[in-house]
Amino acid sequence: MTDVRVPETDPFDSAPADSGGPPRPGPGSPAAGPFGLADWLKWAWRQLTSMRIALVLLFLLALGSVPGSMLPQQGSDPVGVQQYFSSHPALAPWLNHLGLFNVFAAPWFAAIYLLLFASLVGCVVPRTFRLAGSARTLPPRAPRNLSRLPRFAEYATSLPPAAAAEAAARVLSAHGFRLRRPTAPAGPAGTAAPAGTADSGGGPGAGDRPGDPEEHWISAEKGYLREAGNLIFHLALLGVLVSVALGGLFGYKADRLLVQGYSFADTQSALDEFHPGRLVTAADLPPFTITLNRFDASYISSGTQRGQPSSFDAQVSYTAQPTGPVRSARIQVNHPLSVDGASVYLIGHGYAPEFKVTDARGQVVYNGPQPFVAGATGNFLSQGVLKVPGAQPEQLGFTGVFVPTAVDIGGTLESVFPAADNPVVSLIAYAGNLGMDTGVPQSVYQMDTAGMRQLTASPLLLRIGQSAKLPDGQGTITFTGYRQWVSLAITHDPGQLPALICGMAALGGLLLSFMVRRRRVFVRARAGRDGTTMQVGGLTRTDASGGFEDEFASLAAELRSAHHQAAQDQAAPPYVPATATPPEEE
Amino acid sequence: MFKAPVWLAGRRTVVLAAAVLAGVLLIGVLVAGWATGGHSDVTDVDGSQSAVMYTAGHRPVAPEFTGTTLTGARLNFSSYRGQVVVLNFWGSWCAPCRAEASTLASVAALYRSSGVAFLGVDVRDTTASAEAFARSFGITYPSVADPGSSITLDFTSAVPIAATPTTLVIDRTGHIAGAVFGSATYPVLTTILAKVTGKTAAVAVSR
Numbered sequence: 001m002t003d004v005r006v007p008e009t010d011p012f013d014s015a016p017a018d019s020g021g022p023p024r025p026g027p028g029s030p031a032a033g034p035f036g037l038a039d040w041l042k043w044a045w046r047q048l049t050s051m052r053i054a055l056v057l058l059f060l061l062a063l064g065s066v067p068g069s070m071l072p073q074q075g076s077d078p079v080g081v082q083q084y085f086s087s088h089p090a091l092a093p094w095l096n097h098l099g100l101f102n103v104f105a106a107p108w109f110a111a112i113y114l115l116l117f118a119s120l121v122g123c124v125v126p127r128t129f130r131l132a133g134s135a136r137t138l139p140p141r142a143p144r145n146l147s148r149l150p151r152f153a154e155y156a157t158s159l160p161p162a163a164a165a166e167a168a169a170r171v172l173s174a175h176g177f178r179l180r181r182p183t184a185p186a187g188p189a190g191t192a193a194p195a196g197t198a199d200s201g202g203g204p205g206a207g208d209r210p211g212d213p214e215e216h217w218i219s220a221e222k223g224y225l226r227e228a229g230n231l232i233f234h235l236a237l238l239g240v241l242v243s244v245a246l247g248g249l250f251g252y253k254a255d256r257l258l259v260q261g262y263s264f265a266d267t268q269s270a271l272d273e274f275h276p277g278r279l280v281t282a283a284d285l286p287p288f289t290i291t292l293n294r295f296d297a298s299y300i301s302s303g304t305q306r307g308q309p310s311s312f313d314a315q316v317s318y319t320a321q322p323t324g325p326v327r328s329a330r331i332q333v334n335h336p337l338s339v340d341g342a343s344v345y346l347i348g349h350g351y352a353p354e355f356k357v358t359d360a361r362g363q364v365v366y367n368g369p370q371p372f373v374a375g376a377t378g379n380f381l382s383q384g385v386l387k388v389p390g391a392q393p394e395q396l397g398f399t400g401v402f403v404p405t406a407v408d409i410g411g412t413l414e415s416v417f418p419a420a421d422n423p424v425v426s427l428i429a430y431a432g433n434l435g436m437d438t439g440v441p442q443s444v445y446q447m448d449t450a451g452m453r454q455l456t457a458s459p460l461l462l463r464i465g466q467s468a469k470l471p472d473g474q475g476t477i478t479f480t481g482y483r484q485w486v487s488l489a490i491t492h493d494p495g496q497l498p499a500l501i502c503g504m505a506a507l508g509g510l511l512l513s514f515m516v517r518r519r520r521v522f523v524r525a526r527a528g529r530d531g532t533t534m535q536v537g538g539l540t541r542t543d544a545s546g547g548f549e550d551e552f553a554s555l556a557a558e559l560r561s562a563h564h565q566a567a568q569d570q571a572a573p574p575y576v577p578a579t580a581t582p583p584e585e586e
Numbered sequence: 587m588f589k590a591p592v593w594l595a596g597r598r599t600v601v602l603a604a605a606v607l608a609g610v611l612l613i614g615v616l617v618a619g620w621a622t623g624g625h626s627d628v629t630d631v632d633g634s635q636s637a638v639m640y641t642a643g644h645r646p647v648a649p650e651f652t653g654t655t656l657t658g659a660r661l662n663f664s665s666y667r668g669q670v671v672v673l674n675f676w677g678s679w680c681a682p683c684r685a686e687a688s689t690l691a692s693v694a695a696l697y698r699s700s701g702v703a704f705l706g707v708d709v710r711d712t713t714a715s716a717e718a719f720a721r722s723f724g725i726t727y728p729s730v731a732d733p734g735s736s737i738t739l740d741f742t743s744a745v746p747i748a749a750t751p752t753t754l755v756i757d758r759t760g761h762i763a764g765a766v767f768g769s770a771t772y773p774v775l776t777t778i779l780a781k782v783t784g785k786t787a788a789v790a791v792s793r
Binding site: 140262263264265266267268269270280281283288291322356359363364365366367368387388389390391392437438439440441442444507 | 604631675678679680681682684685686709710712713714715718719721722731734735736737738739740742743747749750752769
């Protein structure tokens, strides 16, 4: 590496030397001239497609995802980003410049995964060609000394060597072996060489050296499906990459919470979350509209499974186009609604208690449902907030708990069943400034109580139809009822089906390459003083699952009996030397 | 070193072709991914990154719609034809809408005599909350209830409405002349209206 020639117009002048240094033309390179641009590209490509770089890129990809999970992301949590900006005014702009609030759309992140993609493609494609070549090659010439092979059998026959070799070829061919004969031309794989060519001499142009006319051998190989399986695995792997890319570029994911009796249109501003692929915009959303007419969740009401859900059923009506006909459908878990290329999945549900709030001036300032979200435990004990920014003179806010089947256990309310058999809400009232009028977006599930004062010391407990007067004449709140809500996921992934097919093909190919063994059987027929000595040798590359010993033994036995049979048949009619006639026509 | 089959003799060519292909793919994806909607028929409104004017001749047609106002009256958008209309998509739950509400109320009053009509589209809301919102901010122009975002959907084919609030300025011929994505501010809204009506805020108020 001391004599490194750097071309004058080298664009990689400042390339770090620790990357192995620029390569010199290899021994195979015809030109010894200066290292050209093409050579540099070739070198860069070889580096990129090396296993080392692929691993480094994979590691970088994992490392790059870390800030995405530690910092709030623009796509999934824009409110969190706003809050981060206000709590870290000095740091946030710098992080923003680095794209750390939108990691998965950041140029540097794209660079990593595109390079990784190129690296994998560059690694898999040449390998595929290599495997395709390997699947087409003929077995090697039979070794001189077959007794050295792991499996070996020897016996004598009265057949002349050429006829004995011919009979052996017939047996092996019938077993699906790919054959090679002393002067077999490098013809298409799998076809047995024509019979009787052993002593035809063979010209210098033939695929093999002209065989010794006295030499009669057969190389046979089986288990090329192993290579085919390997090939399928690699091609399917490429297919998976392409499918994932398709999904990432042209797919999207969106979420929407929908209260019973309400409807929504599949347009970006009406979605709670929208994660488009790189080549998808909001304009690509199919313009359907869905109304949730009814949602039924049933639960097991007795036994040890009590409270476990037994079915969810969302009855919806929808239009695929704004002016299209209204159709009805049911959406159940794992039974999405397919509409205009998108799949609408039911991914969650909950309760939305309904409230009517009047303010200090006696005006109705809220009248409707407010979705509450169930905690991880507690039979759909759900929490939520109710913000009433229109109340005057002061804004009102409530933090609340919805208890579907309330039971008083030692002074605290608990839910004993997920269905709403005895719904009770527990509310804490606040008055003051909700902080909404400054324009900073807020979550509808959280309330900033910094500018609020608590009105009630103990929670207000309300059953359906009950009202409570707020202290200081701030108004009243009535728990008027409840509705159920569902959470819908709208997805479009054009790569999903191809990825599934390719994934299955990859698995099948891998299994094939694991289960099928490449095994070789060689047969030599040597003329001796009293008849012909047959030698049969066999080996397998990998015999992890075993079984080749038995296969070889039965094959050797079959060869032996075939030769025995042929010798007997030959004893009756006069011996006819093998000709070019195909064996089947005997 | 593996022996290349005959049909793979030009290994170098293959490698170069693959490199070029990968390069083209890379550039293509980057360009497609980062091209940020650079319409030539749109210009940014001074001082705002989220407000645009559509140049004459490239203005999208505003779709027709009918609906029920918050006070229960039927409203047909086609009855506004011939006026400049400021169409504001809002909701009482939406903090940026609350931030812009006073501005909209005052600009509406300012341009009323110039024949500019203001109309709200109240999305994902309930009547009681919406009426309380209008009372709080002194909004006197009507709003059509759009709880299911169907009017919003009709307009997204013309203008990419990504979020609430969005404010559209529609010219006398029913074409969308300008759009404010996010909270509308006084300077941005009056700049657009001055261009569409030909009257500056000062002239409008002096009449």
